[in-house]
Amino acid sequence: MAERVFHKSILRNEDPQILAGKAQYLDDIELPGMLYAAFKRSDYAHARLKSIDVSEAKALPGVIGVYTAEDFGDLVKPGPLQVPPPTAIKGATYASRTIMPIVKDKVRYSGEPVAVVIAESRYIAEDACDYIYPDFEPLDAVIDLEKALEPGAVLVHEDLPSNEAAHVIQERGNYAEAAAKADLIVKKKIYVDRVAAVALENRGIVVNWDDKAQMMTIWCSTQSPVTLRNATATRMGLFENQVRVITPFTGGGFGPKINTSMPDDVLLTELAVRLKRPIKWYEDRRENFMATTSERDQVHYAEIAVTKAGEILGFKDVFYHNSGAYDSYMMTVPLNTQTHTVSNYKIPSFYTEIIMVFTNEMVVTPVRGAGRPQGVFVMERMIDAAARELKMDVAEIRRINLIQPDAYPVSTGIIGQDFVEGVLDSGDYPTALNKVMEMIDYKNFREVIQPKARAEGRHLGLGICTFTEGTGVGPYEGAKITVGGNGKVSVATGVSSQGQAHYTTFAQIAAEQLGVEVKDVKVTTGDTGAFAWGAGTFASRGATVAGTAIHLAAVKVKDKALKLASQFLNTPESELELVGGFVQVADLPDKKISLGDLASKANPMRGTFPPGAEPGLEAVAYYGPPYGATGAGCMAMILDVDAQTMKPKIERLVMVHDVGTPINPMVVEGQVHGGIQMGIGNAFYEKIHYDETGQLLTASFMDYLFPQATDMPSHIEMDHIENPSPLNPLGIKGVGEAGAIPTPAVFNQALEDALYDTGVELMESNLSPSKVYTYVQKAKGA
Amino acid sequence: MTQLVKINLTVNGVQYEREVEPRLLLSDFIRHDLHLTGTHVGCEHGLCGACTIILDGQSVRSCIMFAVMADGSTIETVESLGTPDHLHPVQEAFMEKHALQCGFCTPGFLMTIVDYLGDNKNPTDEEIREAIDGNFCRCTGYENIVEAVKLAAQKMAAHS
Numbered sequence: 001m002a003e004r005v006f007h008k009s010i011l012r013n014e015d016p017q018i019l020a021g022k023a024q025y026l027d028d029i030e031l032p033g034m035l036y037a038a039f040k041r042s043d044y045a046h047a048r049l050k051s052i053d054v055s056e057a058k059a060l061p062g063v064i065g066v067y068t069a070e071d072f073g074d075l076v077k078p079g080p081l082q083v084p085p086p087t088a089i090k091g092a093t094y095a096s097r098t099i100m101p102i103v104k105d106k107v108r109y110s111g112e113p114v115a116v117v118i119a120e121s122r123y124i125a126e127d128a129c130d131y132i133y134p135d136f137e138p139l140d141a142v143i144d145l146e147k148a149l150e151p152g153a154v155l156v157h158e159d160l161p162s163n164e165a166a167h168v169i170q171e172r173g174n175y176a177e178a179a180a181k182a183d184l185i186v187k188k189k190i191y192v193d194r195v196a197a198v199a200l201e202n203r204g205i206v207v208n209w210d211d212k213a214q215m216m217t218i219w220c221s222t223q224s225p226v227t228l229r230n231a232t233a234t235r236m237g238l239f240e241n242q243v244r245v246i247t248p249f250t251g252g253g254f255g256p257k258i259n260t261s262m263p264d265d266v267l268l269t270e271l272a273v274r275l276k277r278p279i280k281w282y283e284d285r286r287e288n289f290m291a292t293t294s295e296r297d298q299v300h301y302a303e304i305a306v307t308k309a310g311e312i313l314g315f316k317d318v319f320y321h322n323s324g325a326y327d328s329y330m331m332t333v334p335l336n337t338q339t340h341t342v343s344n345y346k347i348p349s350f351y352t353e354i355i356m357v358f359t360n361e362m363v364v365t366p367v368r369g370a371g372r373p374q375g376v377f378v379m380e381r382m383i384d385a386a387a388r389e390l391k392m393d394v395a396e397i398r399r400i401n402l403i404q405p406d407a408y409p410v411s412t413g414i415i416g417q418d419f420v421e422g423v424l425d426s427g428d429y430p431t432a433l434n435k436v437m438e439m440i441d442y443k444n445f446r447e448v449i450q451p452k453a454r455a456e457g458r459h460l461g462l463g464i465c466t467f468t469e470g471t472g473v474g475p476y477e478g479a480k481i482t483v484g485g486n487g488k489v490s491v492a493t494g495v496s497s498q499g500q501a502h503y504t505t506f507a508q509i510a511a512e513q514l515g516v517e518v519k520d521v522k523v524t525t526g527d528t529g530a531f532a533w534g535a536g537t538f539a540s541r542g543a544t545v546a547g548t549a550i551h552l553a554a555v556k557v558k559d560k561a562l563k564l565a566s567q568f569l570n571t572p573e574s575e576l577e578l579v580g581g582f583v584q585v586a587d588l589p590d591k592k593i594s595l596g597d598l599a600s601k602a603n604p605m606r607g608t609f610p611p612g613a614e615p616g617l618e619a620v621a622y623y624g625p626p627y628g629a630t631g632a633g634c635m636a637m638i639l640d641v642d643a644q645t646m647k648p649k650i651e652r653l654v655m656v657h658d659v660g661t662p663i664n665p666m667v668v669e670g671q672v673h674g675g676i677q678m679g680i681g682n683a684f685y686e687k688i689h690y691d692e693t694g695q696l697l698t699a700s701f702m703d704y705l706f707p708q709a710t711d712m713p714s715h716i717e718m719d720h721i722e723n724p725s726p727l728n729p730l731g732i733k734g735v736g737e738a739g740a741i742p743t744p745a746v747f748n749q750a751l752e753d754a755l756y757d758t759g760v761e762l763m764e765s766n767l768s769p770s771k772v773y774t775y776v777q778k779a780k781g782a
Numbered sequence: 783m784t785q786l787v788k789i790n791l792t793v794n795g796v797q798y799e800r801e802v803e804p805r806l807l808l809s810d811f812i813r814h815d816l817h818l819t820g821t822h823v824g825c826e827h828g829l830c831g832a833c834t835i836i837l838d839g840q841s842v843r844s845c846i847m848f849a850v851m852a853d854g855s856t857i858e859t860v861e862s863l864g865t866p867d868h869l870h871p872v873q874e875a876f877m878e879k880h881a882l883q884c885g886f887c888t889p890g891f892l893m894t895i896v897d898y899l900g901d902n903k904n905p906t907d908e909e910i911r912e913a914i915d916g917n918f919c920r921c922t923g924y925e926n927i928v929e930a931v932k933l934a935a936q937k938m939a940a941h942s
Contacts, residue, residue: 011877011878011880012877012880014885015876015877015882015885016866016867016869016873016877017866018882018885018888019863019864019866019869019873019876019877019882019885019888019892020820020860020861020863020864020865020866020869020873021818021819021820021821021859021860021861021863021889022820022861022866023885024819025819025822025886027813027819027823028813028819030814030817123803123805123806198920199884199886199920200822200824200830200832200884200886200887200918200919200920201822201824201884201886202824249884249885250884251822251824251884251885251886251887252883252884252886252920252921254920284826285824285825285826285827285830498884499883499884499885499886499921500883501883666880667880669880670880670883670921670922670926673922673923673925673926674883674920674921674922674923676923677920677922677923677924678920700825700827700829701825701827701829701830701918702827702829706829706830706918706920708915708916708918708924709910709911709912709914709915709917709924709927709928710911710912710915712911712923712924712925714907714908714911714925715925716923716925739923
């Protein structure tokens with residue numbers, strides 16, 4: 001039997017190349033005759049563009065051209081929707097106002113491009129931006145989500161009656177009836193602020209138009225190469241196979257790189273054709289903060305209806321969601337909030353209402369977590385508020401309300417981002433909670449450690465929360481697997497990679513079936529020349545959806561190999577096995593043929609080729625799930641807070657997680673670690689801050705506090721439970737966002753517990769020492 | 783037209799004589815003039831550490847230096863460490879401890895750590911965290927990087 005390579009911590013195929021500095025990232029690409037782009041961006045968040053003078057910029061030596069809206073003609077129109085509207089939800093209303101490639105009449109967020117410069121060097125292109133003189137008529141900016149909807153508010157889109165971008169109500173059970181039966185109803189306002197994705201590599205694109213071949217090649221650090229190719233071809237009147245998108249090594253994605261039909265790709269593909277020279281643009285950090293996309297900003301009005309015993313009868317949540325200036329990505333983020341608010345608790349009645357609002361801020365699209373952290377934050381904070389009123393233990397109130405392991409599949413009654421009703425496919429939430437309580441020694445902490453610390457004047461607090469992570473949503477992904485004459489295996493899939501170890505985990509899945517070494521499987525992701533169908537890398541779906549397609553393709557190739565080998569070895573298929581790069585007779589391992597030889601024989605140069613046969617040791621397969629696989633977990637944290645400076649130190653952080661069957665446990669843990677780091681950043685360090693005029697005050701790492709090595713706990717204590725998803729043959733669930741989801745809720749709970757003697761209640765995420773101090777002063781009545 | 787300035791410097795053991803604009807960033811010079819693209823640029827304001835190189839024996843950020851300031855100096859970039867087939871002990875340790883994911887910040891970490899371990903043979907966890915505090919990573923949460931530094935210290939002690 002071949003050694004198993006699936007479900008094993010195997011070191012990464014991609015590492016030697018990356019570590020040696022030989023991995024090619026976007027900005028490493030240089031082509032002969034290449035030109036460089038820079039964008040002139042609006043300093044105002046909301047303004048009419050009356051005129052723009054580019055004559056001085058054009059005259060600068062080395063400048064090839066300076067282009068404004070009037071140079072682009074019909075191209076200057078709203079781009080395509082990236083995600084369909086929520087028509088599957090009864091009564092949903094929405095207005096789609098999609099991203100414009102360049103400002104024509106009106107600026108809607110600070111950083112929106114008003115001109116693009118093409119020059120012989122990036123330095124010259126940036127110089128030229130300083131010689132472009134737009135004449136703006138500033139308008140009041142729409143920033144506050146609730147004021148934006150007041151009568152007479154300034155309008156972001158003047159053709160709409162208000163700044164409401166969408167309105168969606170979903171309900172299961174009947175909240176009003178549940179509330180009438182409850183012993184206690186707690187109501188709170190909860191606020192979650194905006195954060196940036198902060199991939200260390202910014203966005204970027206290289207476009208080359210080969211005029212003689214009539215072929216466009218685009219290198220782009222995109223999470224969605226097939227969408228980029230298709231949108232580009234459609235817009236330019238080309239066939240899809242005249243556009244090839246190649247995703248080079250990509251320095252992190254975390255959400256914003258999913259967007260296509262952005263100003264850069266729309267304008268630079270056009271200019272590359274006009275100028276017949278390759279063009280490169282690599283975003284700088286300031287542009288990334290102000291003019292890509294970011295997420296999280298929501299204001300919630302929540303109500304929880306409970307019995308005296310702590311049983312949750314109903315939950316109501318009406319929330320405002322900031323869409324930013326445009327809503328090309330429609331409602332993925334707030335729908336995720338809806339599906340992740342009560343998902344792991346058996347709450348009979350749940351009313352959830354989204355009011356999506358246009359503002360004069362950068363466009364909102366998913367950032368790792370994508371609406372889920374907000375839903376979990378709201379639910380978990382409300383449970384804590386109820387526990388406080390009921391004087392119940394925070395772990396106990398969770399325990400008695402969790403969905404039980406015998407309940408699956410659980411229909412949630414709430415339609416999610418994939419436009420089907422959310423169904424929890426599998427899981428075991430009580431075991432996760434119990435394990436975390438054991439690991440953190442919950443009883444001992446409450447009965448011995450914490451009282452002792454308090455007696456000594458220390459502020460030691462514990463937080464414990466549960467969560468789910470909807471992952472692996474449709475529509476589909478595919479894969480093509482080919483055995484080469486060299487005996488090695490090539491895997492190509494339409495998703496692209498941003499560091500998730502796909503070159504290893506996908507190889508493990510193929511190697512498991514084909515009996516080759518993992519290092520002998522070459523994985524190509526995100527190259528439409530290699531595989532041209534797929535939706536993209538988002539919603540923790542790469543491993544689950546593309547991974548399953550790879551498995552299915554590998555099984556097909558294995559079947560082909562066995563069938564073919566059976567002829568050459570004169571042995572029935574049932575007696576053959578794939579081991580070490582050979583098909584061999586199970587009982588006579590010396591009787592064998594290598595996969596390389598089989599691959600050659602599968603493509604005969606001349607001679608016999610049976611009618612109906614397909615050439616090549618190759619297969620394509622697709623996989624689309626009926627609905628997503630739900631990961632879940634529980635996290636606990638102990639904080640030691642300096643009550644003078646409000647500086648928290650994370651003493652312990654414990655997480656138990658269910659990803660179904662992990663392909664590579666080492667990689668899973670790495671994903672969780674990174675997610676937790678983002679969660680800690682979101683909880684206490686990071687915040688995108690706009691002032692009341694829509695000016696971004698956090699446009700550099702001097703102002704935007706990125707969590708560093710000394711901000712993190714010394715060790716993340718982790719354990720896994722495995723409840724394989726019944727939705728796919730490998731039992732995989734996604735994990736990319738897990739760490740980011742519960743952390744802010746756990747952090748706030750621990751902080752409140754630590755500052756028990758102040759009575760402070762922290763119903764806001766993205767805290768800071770000064771903010772906590774202000775809340776404490778308010779709680780003390782000072 | 784800006785006057786070009788002649789500079790002489792040694793990068794990864796190779797001596798270069800080049801004429802550059804005075805305003806050319808050292809990071810851009812290394813990446814685009816010398817085509818040593820292993821050094822990455824993540825912020826261009828000296829905060830994220832992705833562009834860290836070793837200049838005259840000290841780890842520095844190449845994005846907040848001009849190339850002309852490096853005239854006469856000796857530089858090492860990530861390409862000086864190991865090859866994919868023969869990794870440097872710090873690179874090996876990163877692989878074995880899964881201390882990289884997207885890998886964009888990694889060259890900066892490697893250069894910071896190679897410099898640091900030259901003077902600190904057996905650092906504690908806390909000292910390591912202080913040492914790498916100027917390098918940002920969004921993927922790993924740093925814990926595996928700390929583990930990799932400890933392993934690298936052991937490997938280097940065994941090699942010496």
